[in-house]
Amino acid sequence: MKPVKVGLLGLGTVGTGVVRIVEGHQEDLSSQVGSPIIIERIAVNNLNKIRNIEVDRSKLTEDPWDIIRDPDIDVIIEVMGGVEPTKAYILEALERGKHIVTANKDLMALYGSEILAKAQEKQCDVFYEASVAGGIPIIRTLIEGFSSDRIMKIMGIVNGTTNFILSKMSQEGASYEDVLLEAQQLGYAESDPTADVEGLDAARKMAILGTLGFRTNVELSDVTVRGISAVTKEDITYAKKLGYEMKLLGIADRDPEDDEFSITVQPTMVKNTHPIAAVSGVFNAVYVYGEAVGETMFYGAGAGEMPTATSIVADLVAVIKNLKLGVNGLKAIVPYKPKKLKNDETIAYKNFLLLHVADRAGVLAKITQVFAEYAVSLESVVQSPNANTKDAEIIIVTHNASKASMDKVLKHFEKLDVIQRVKSVYRVEG
Numbered sequence: 407m408k409p410v411k412v413g414l415l416g417l418g419t420v421g422t423g424v425v426r427i428v429e430g431h432q433e434d435l436s437s438q439v440g441s442p443i444i445i446e447r448i449a450v451n452n453l454n455k456i457r458n459i460e461v462d463r464s465k466l467t468e469d470p471w472d473i474i475r476d477p478d479i480d481v482i483i484e485v486m487g488g489v490e491p492t493k494a495y496i497l498e499a500l501e502r503g504k505h506i507v508t509a510n511k512d513l514m515a516l517y518g519s520e521i522l523a524k525a526q527e528k529q530c531d532v533f534y535e536a537s538v539a540g541g542i543p544i545i546r547t548l549i550e551g552f553s554s555d556r557i558m559k560i561m562g563i564v565n566g567t568t569n570f571i572l573s574k575m576s577q578e579g580a581s582y583e584d585v586l587l588e589a590q591q592l593g594y595a596e597s598d599p600t601a602d603v604e605g606l607d608a609a610r611k612m613a614i615l616g617t618l619g620f621r622t623n624v625e626l627s628d629v630t631v632r633g634i635s636a637v638t639k640e641d642i643t644y645a646k647k648l649g650y651e652m653k654l655l656g657i658a659d660r661d662p663e664d665d666e667f668s669i670t671v672q673p674t675m676v677k678n679t680h681p682i683a684a685v686s687g688v689f690n691a692v693y694v695y696g697e698a699v700g701e702t703m704f705y706g707a708g709a710g711e712m713p714t715a716t717s718i719v720a721d722l723v724a725v726i727k728n729l730k731l732g733v734n735g736l737k738a739i740v741p742y743k744p745k746k747l748k749n750d751e752t753i754a755y756k757n758f759l760l761l762h763v764a765d766r767a768g769v770l771a772k773i774t775q776v777f778a779e780y781a782v783s784l785e786s787v788v789q790s791p792n793a794n795t796k797d798a799e800i801i802i803v804t805h806n807a808s809k810a811s812m813d814k815v816l817k818h819f820e821k822l823d824v825i826q827r828v829k830s831v832y833r834v835e836g
């Protein structure tokens with residue numbers, strides 16, 4: 407049995423997990439694919455770095471081109487991250503007929519269609535299961551499991567770092583900065599955690615899920631993004647009081663009538679009876695609503711060494727099985743529907759607002775009048791007065807309102823002298 411030779415780009419958190427699984431499960435893996443799997447070469451940034459795994463040092467190189475150009479290597483696993491030069495490595499590897507497994511959502515969200523087109527031209531596989539929701543096999547589920555259905559809504563906690571932070575802030579009252587540091591130490595966060603906390607990592611993942619779910623070409627710029635860095639303990643406390651959990655939620659939904667869709671990533675107050683509200687820590691969950699199947703939900707660890715490596719090695723197994731059969735697998739997801747994005751007039755959802763007023767006398771009438779002027783109806787209005795002074799917090803939940811109308815309301819509030827400050831505005835789900 408000729409061994410299958412793998413070139414690994416990156417030996418950080420995920421790369422280390424890949425080596426552990428390929429070595430630790432070798433017997434089981436080789437019996438599934440009918441040949442031994444050998445990690446032949448590994449590219450790293452720094453040969454002298456101390457690693458928490460023992461590897462044969464003669465396999466290491468600081469030059470990924472050594473691996474890309476090696477004719478003996480059949481499959482490249484890319485877990486070094488980044489867009490350039492990683493894209494150049496992957497395109498050249500495909501040009502040379504090598505199959506690709508990657509965890510790189512930055513790359514797939516921006517250049518997925520170019521990479522998949524090259525794979526198709528070269529009859530190669532490009533699998534990227536680990537790029538969304540770590541250990542949850544959501545990409546294969548959307549491509550294969552739901553190929554028969556029309557997906558109407560995908561709602562996901564798809565960033566482990568931010569869910570870890572929000573959960574610890576909510577459950578333990580921990581500080582944002584302390585938990586972010588802990589998430590970095592545990593290997594959940596990106597090398598630059600701004601991508602996690604500002605929602606960009608989740609937006610990349612939602613662009614990938616939207617493309618697969620709605621079978622159209624969703625670009626990163628189609629996703630509206632807002633991160634969690636401005637979420638306060640006070641917001642979380644009010645959310646809880648009203649029966650919600652604060653989550654960084656990606657929501658992709660489309661209209662059954664005209665297929666218009668929107669995708670947003672933003673801190674969202676989720677009704678605590680919704681199963682996604684109970685997903686905490688580094689766990690991710692993706693809720694998928696299909697016209698025929700109805701509600702489904704997929705749950706598991708969204709980041710970290712071993713869960714992410716599980717998806718990578720499962721992709722590797724799929725590549726090798728295809729190699730043996732002389733076929734390609736999931737490669738050709740060619741988006742075929744014209745893209746119809748919702749605009750500010752047609753995107754609508756419920757909103758939570760926390761306002762601070764200096765003098766609560768007569769203020770509710772003035773505030774509700776503004777909502778009425780822009781045809782935004784209200785689900786609830788609660789006043790939380792300060793016992794010793796005249797000021798108060800006003801907590802409002804709207805019914806579904808268009809983004810355009812809400813923008814007008816907020817603009818109007820800037821001129822309304824009774825409102826001292828709009829402290830927070832969040833999307834509400836459920």
Ligand SMILES: NC(=O)C1=CN([C@@H]2O[C@H](COP(=O)(O)OP(=O)(O)OC[C@H]3O[C@@H](n4cnc5c(N)ncnc54)[C@H](OP(=O)(O)O)[C@@H]3O)[C@@H](O)[C@H]2O)C=CC1
Nearest residue numbers: 416417418419420449450451452485486487509510709710
């Ligand atoms: N961490 C996670 O939980 C998840 C990560 N991902 C994705 O997986 C990928 C890897 O993430 P992660 O393992 O956390 O990242 P790390 O930063 O832990 O590891 C990156 C690895 O790539 C190597 N590397 C970086 N640049 C180069 C280069 N120019 N040439 C050669 N080697 C290079 C580094 O070398 P050295 O060790 O010498 O510094 C390191 O071994 C990213 O795309 C990430 O977004 C996806 C899902 C979950």
Ligand SMILES: N[C@@H](CC=O)C(=O)O
Nearest residue numbers: 565566567594596709
């Ligand atoms: N930084 C990411 C890692 C996995 O994609 C996350 O926290 O989810």
